[in-house]
Amino acid sequence: MDLQSGFERPDAYRGGVVSIGNFDGVHRGHQVMARTVALRARELGVPSVIMTFDPHPTVLLAPDRTPPQLTTIHKRAELLDRCGIDCVIAYPTDRNLLQLEPEEFFQLIIRDELEARALIEGPNFHFGHRRAGTIDTLRTLCSQHNMRLQILDPVADDTGWMVSSTDIRKAIAEGRLPDAADLLGRPYSVSGVVGSGAQRGRHLGFPTANLENITVMLPPDGVYAGRVELADGPRLAATHIGPNVTFGELAKKVEVHLLDFAGDLYGKVLEVTFLERVRGTQKFDGVDALRRQMELDIARVREIAG
Ligand SMILES: Cc1cc2nc3c(=O)[nH]c(=O)nc-3n(C[C@H](O)[C@H](O)[C@H](O)COP(=O)(O)O)c2cc1C
């Protein structure tokens, strides 16, 4: 799969079946769209293309209202690849792009740059300056230019509600990780690079890999059951998010204790899933009390994730 920052290698995307959107989270609705794009492209023998934006347009338009991201651009590309997408364009959002009127966006991006053969979008697609372009605008422009357009039905959750990145963010913010997983079609996960901490974990009997450089949303402080995929197979993971209040620390950390594992993880990239919240962060009266609780946490992780 080809991940491009902007319009770098036109051969990989020109003349394809295209869908444009943020695709943050690549949730069940996005997956249906991406698979439909891939299927139509195979039928026509052309590339399947997703054009997305990195950063999210609201980073420029309303930085204080920018929602936390659910997926990095690399994770988005990986998940879209699994849906059969050939090329992901991560457009480095700039003011010029956001100023384009819907008709200009259609002409300059969809026709001149992408040379799209067909477009596939969801029912709430908007495009151009101030999101002025609607599905109706798009229908008119596509029929004027003889371009095929397919609008997909919304994908709903069990209660009939449309799956959305907003609801997934809400579920994660409230610690409802099983609900987030239902909407995503997989457990929520974050990736980080293992850095060094206070070197206390090994003395507690529970070494923890401290994950740094996490750029996506985190669930609320507390302990989580999950898994980590290592080169030699999966491991259960007890993850703590929050400050080590028992030791008088204030800095928020994300630390993963891998069950049934011993080895050096420094500098490695780990992706940890969050299956269920076990409890909140607590301040314990000393190391022994914390250790006893961590033993209970780990037993719980085995029940949930094992
Ligand atoms: C499963 C688990 C639960 C934890 N729960 C708490 C907690 O409730 N309160 C707290 O202060 N620290 C908690 N911690 C964090 C420990 O204090 C931390 O791992 C330890 O101080 C080691 O820090 P270090 O990695 O910087 O050496 C938890 C860690 C794990 C792995």
Ligand SMILES: Nc1ncnc2c1ncn2[C@@H]1O[C@H](COP(=O)(O)OP(=O)(O)O)[C@@H](O)[C@H]1O
């Ligand atoms: N079961 C394990 N889970 C997590 N990390 C482990 C494990 N076994 C060994 N390690 C290694 O030990 C390090 C953590 O030890 P710790 O004493 O908590 O130090 P630090 O404070 O630097 O995180 C991890 O970064 C990893 O390299």
